[in-house]
Amino acid sequence: MKPAPFDPDNNFDAIADLARVETAKVAHRVVESAAYHRASVEDQAGAFIAGMMVGSLGAVVAITKPEADTRDLRETLRKHFDYWFDCALTLNSRPPLEMEVDG
Secondary structure (H helix, E strand, O other), X not given: OOOOOOOOOOHHHXXXXXXXXXXXXXXXXXXXXXXXXXXXXXXXXXXXXXXXXXXHHHHHHHOOOOOOOHHHHHHHHHHHHHHHHHHHHHHXXXXXXXXXXXX
């Protein structure tokens, strides 16, 4: 699925872009930290991914209604993960991954 062009007047796009920018700022602070530089390359990557994922998903869960079915939320994440990953690759001037097709 090819992303639609960014529209800053669209509330969805504006919120998504703000979240992306703020997450990138946090990521930059982490990779500039003394703890990050003291860690091995393996620990840098693993700890960074774990922290960013749990932090991001924790924020998503925090803004969902307590009565919401979190199974639906998890399924939405699974459904769109490849697309979002490809968007991240594209933002970093890398080509999207080729998708495997079942069957």
